[in-house]
Amino acid sequence: MREPLSSRLLFPWTERRFTYAEYERFLDRLAGREVVPLREFAHGAGDLALRHDVDSRLDSALRLAEFEHARGLRATYFVLHTAPYWNDDDFVPRVRSIQELGHEVGFHNDLVTLERVHGGDARAALEKALARLRGAGIEVTGAAAHGSPWCHRLGFHNNYVFAGWDEPVPGFPSTEVPQKLDPAEFGLEYEAYHVPHDVYFSDSSFVHGRRAHPADLPLQPGKRTIVLVHPCHWDASVAAKARRLASKVARRTRARQPAPRR
Ligand SMILES: [Zn+2]
Structure with a gap:
């Protein structure tokens, strides 16, 4: 179910x-599980993988x-090459620090x-995105398709760019791409x-109009x-969420105003 406007x-x-705090409580419940990065999970290790698609907020x-x-838990963080944070000066050191905490870093595909x-x-x-990450010592062997709003609007899936990962996905009929890439080549x-x-859980799904909660x-x-x-849905407090909403609305309002005359 898509996210309702009211929410x-x-x-x-x-x-x-x-x-x-609620995320930490969820993590505490994983004590009995063998949590491994997705790269290891894909090879049959462990019994639970924490996947994070970093759509907009690297800080979170x-x-x-x-x-x-x-x-002592190791997760996988997929970083998005079309996100505004990708061009920040401190992007690479911050992603490297995620890896230094023991986590895996992957490529969040919006190609x-x-x-x-x-x-x-x-x-x-x-090529450029992987060279930037790998050139800084960040080991990338995994990809995860990003569900951009454009995918829904134009009916394509980002996985259609990769040979072998491009089976048609229901609801995304526009399977034609200008070029197919071989993942192994990269x-x-x-x-x-x-x-x-x-079992698969995602906090981008909605249950009774509410975002699904991992707990x-x-x-x-x-x-x-x-x-x-998705780290972008999580904040320090409800007050921090309210501030984030206020700045979002302010940004949109500014964007709608006509440009000042010179
Ligand atoms: Zn995404």
Whole structure:
């Protein structure tokens, strides 16, 4: 189910359980599980993987990374080459610090959006993005497709760019891409949506109009489980959420005003 409009405006209230303290409580429940990065999970190790798609807020990703590290848990953070944070001066050192906490870093793939919406070249963009990360000592072998708003609007899936990971996904009929890329050529060994598992949870799904919360997931012993948590939905407090909403609204209002006359 897609996110209802009301919840987007009321998120400080409807998502009041998406605080760091609640995330830490969820992590404490994983004590009996063998939590491994997705790269290892894909090879059959462990019984639970924490996947993080870092869509917009690297600061929140770093917080989650520290909470996990404090409990000896290793997760996987997929960083997005079309996110504004990608161009920040401190992007690479911050991503490296996530790896230094024991976590895996992966490539969050928005290549079809780049090609179809922004006129970029998928091959060149992928080469450049991986070279930037790997050149800084960040080991990247996994990819995860990003669900950009453009995917829904234009009916494509970002995985359509990769040969072998490009089976048609229901609801995304626009499968044609200008070029297919071979993941192996780029040192990419697995794709997050294609990793076999028994149980899959995502906090981008909605239950009764509310964002699904990982603490509500019944952890079943023996079931290989992937838990997808988007750091951008989590904050220090409800007050911090309210401030984030206020600045979001202010940004939109400014964007709608006519340019000042000179
Ligand atoms: Zn994403």
